[in-house]
Each structure stands twice: as structure tokens, then as C-alpha cells.
Amino acid sequence: MLESTRVTVSTREQLLRSAARLFREQGFHGTSVAEIASAAGITKSSLYHHFASKQALLGEILEDTVSRATPAVEAIAAADLPAAERLREAARCHVVELIHDQDKVACFVEEGRYLAPELREVFVAKRDRYEQSFRRILADGVRSGELRPVSVGLASLAVLGMCNSVVHWYQSSGPLSVETVAEEFADLAVKSLLREQPSGGAEPGGRSLVGSSASGTVPA
């Protein structure tokens, strides 16, 4: 078996990470190839030994993201659980994954549209397939009566839009843990679509995350 897990990441992966971070901070067009190379500790010429073009760099970032995230939500969507629970789990998974690799996912959400036409077709198809899992869950829930009879297309765009917005303001150095945000957002998604509240009253002492207005102090 050639090469087990390394301590130092490969130059190639380092380039991808630097590119993702810079694309996220400055945008695809606002970032120069020389900057990316410099952030990875090499020169622009050397970068072109690893990647054919700036476009290829972006393409691979998106590919990484989608190939890691899609299987997880597809498994959740196919699970033998009530739609509401699948929705909660999918939204939670989505947010966790998004924060875990925030730079790359931010590129997926924000910079994917700058892909050259040929690569963009592939990208859009894969993104659609990802979103399909959410539509499937919602459609199941509406059909079974578990969820309110909303427009499935509209509602899944709403849920994904809500969850995706996390990339804009979340900072791991802040006071909020990944799990806190993920569960709260999943909860909002489920409750916005549930047909009826589970019970009239209790959820007795529930850890409630009350107050604290200025939690997510937004940068940029």
C-alpha cells in the first residue's frame, strides 16, 4: 500500500486549501494564481505543475465538496425513518459538513457559478442531485401528511438557503459550537414544515439557547 496517512499534507492538497480559503475571502476573480501559490509556499510556476488552470483548481474544490457531502445526505434521505426526522438529520448533517470544511463549501455555494461553461454543467448537475435528497424527504413528508402541504421545490430552496447562509457568518473562533448551530437550524427547518406541534406544552427544561442577541457578529 503506497503511502499511508501523512503528517504533512501534500502540496497539492495544500494548494486546494489555500485556494479555497482565498476564493472564499476575496472571490474567485479577486484572487490571483500567484497569491494561491504563495499561500501554499510555492511559486506560480510550480502551481501549474499540479493544476492545469485556475479553473481546474476551482473545479476540484467543488468536486471534493460534493463527493464528500452527497453520500451522507443520500443515505439519510433513504433511511427508514419519518420524514421529519430525516429532514432534521439531513439539515444537521448539511450544516455540520458545511462548517467542517467551510472554505471549500463556501466556494461551492458562492463561487461555483464562475466555473467555465463545460465544467459548470457538471457542477450544476451534481448540485441538483444533492438538493434532490432534500426534495425527496420533503415530498415524502407532504405525501404522508407528516409535513404541511407546501410547495416542495420552494420549501427545499428555503431550507437549503437558510442552512447555506451559515457559511457567511459562522466563525469557529466564536462562542457557538458546530452542534449548537446545526441543531438549532435543523430545528427551525423541521418546525417550519411540521404539520402539528408534537405536543401542546412541555419540552420541560429543554436547553433553550435563550437570549444573547449579538451571537453571530458578522464579519466582512
Add this chain to the structure above:
Amino acid sequence: MLESTRVTVSTREQLLRSAARLFREQGFHGTSVAEIASAAGITKSSLYHHFASKQALLGEILEDTVSRATPAVEAIAAADLPAAERLREAARCHVVELIHDQDKVACFVEEGRYLAPELREVFVAKRDRYEQSFRRILADGVRSGELRPVSVGLASLAVLGMCNSVVHWYQSSGPLSVETVAEEFADLAVKSLLREQPSGGAEPGGRSLVGSSASGTVPA
């Protein structure tokens, strides 16, 4: 009274509109000043007669947006109504305004971060003030018990993130009317935060917007 309403918009406004459209489509850094000028029917040199820099162009687009949208939601936030109704109205207003001037608002949401540091401070402050209206409504609702005891900061980011995502996929040429989207999204926002469903059962025949999966076929 010098000059009543014109039939042809001023060159200046034409430049702002062209810039907003191109910034939205290609990003701030992906759009050249010459492109903007050309789209407005003049040359790059002439553009610099109306605006001091590319940055100033972006700054004015954001200023236009915030100065039009803020008073509306602040009035709603200050109205003498239950928090849930104010939330519904604010979200509805937000989405309507967003679609009405989609190009400029998209710049506000996506390209604002590319403002030069000095202008960006002002921009962030005004955006915060806008968001403050939503936090105020949510805080009122939580305090009065009308809404669930969620984190106000987190929930308002969620609501705004959900609503803002509309700029990414809505197209006025599509099958969905502005009002349909606005009301549906406002409904999702309210229901995700309401403490209890208004009644156990009915909402009898309610126009339900059912089905139709592939409603918002996403471009880009």
C-alpha cells in the same frame, strides 16, 4: 419645477443599473469598467465623469438598496402588532423588495464584502441596522412568549439567510409570482418560530401551493 419624471433614465442611473446587473452576473472583480460603460452605451472614459471609481459605483448601488429597504422594515418592526404578524410582514416585505430590485440587492448580499475598507465599515453598519429590525421583532416575540425561546441572533440570521437565498434562484420570467414566494417564505419563517400552532386541526381548504417539484429551476 425643473424636469418632471423622465421617460429616459439619466445616464448615471443607467450606469448603476448596468453595473448592478453585471456585478450580479459576473461578480464585482469579474466585471470590467469598460463592460459597464459599454452596457450603458458610453465609453469607459465617460463613466469616470459620473463616478470616481469602480468602488464608488458599487458603494452607490449598496446605498440605494439600503436606503430604500430600511425605512420599510423599521416601520413594520415598530408597528403595534403581535410579533408574529410583524415577522410575517417584515419577511414578506424583505422578499418583495429583494425581487423588485434583484440586481442591486444581489450586489448588497453578495458583493458588499468587496467594498474597500473605509466604505465597508459604513456598509456593515447599515446592514446591521437593517438586521436589527428583525432581531427586535424576534426579541419581542420571545419575551412575550409568542415565539419559541430560541436564540434571537441565530434565528434572525436564519430567517434572513432563508429570505436572501431567493436572489440566487428567482427569475421573474418563471412561473412563480413575487407574492407567492414572499408569502410562502414569510409563512415558513413564522411557523418555524411560533410557539404553538394556531389551532389543532383545520385551516380548511387553504390555497396550498401543493406539489410541483421543479418549480425554481436554478440557473448559474
Add this chain to the structure above:
DNA sequence: AGTAGCCGACCGAACGGTCGGACGGTTTTC
């Protein structure tokens, strides 16, 4: 000897921005 990785030097094109002046319509001056 081969090759993976890296680099300095370079290329043409495009960038944001400047400059001096042309054009036409008003206002001022004699």
C-alpha cells in the same frame, strides 16, 4: 537516466484609471 517538483524570466492581454481635448447648449459680456 528518469522523473516529480520546483523556479526565474518572460509573454500578450486585460485591467483600473488619467488626460487633453471635442462637441453642443446655455450664460455672460460688450
Add this chain to the structure above:
DNA sequence: GAAAACCGTCCGACCGTTCGGTCGGCTACT
């Protein structure tokens, strides 16, 4: 009332810089 001064608007030509990308060659490991 004609001439002169003015002004908003526009343009072509140009500036220095930076861009994405290429190329030939150097090094080090196998």
C-alpha cells in the same frame, strides 16, 4: 444681437500594473 466664456458630457489615446499562463532549466530522489 453677436461674440466670448462657460459647462456638462463624452471620447480616443494612453499609462503603469497585474493578470493567467508558458517555457527552459535546475535540483533531488529513485
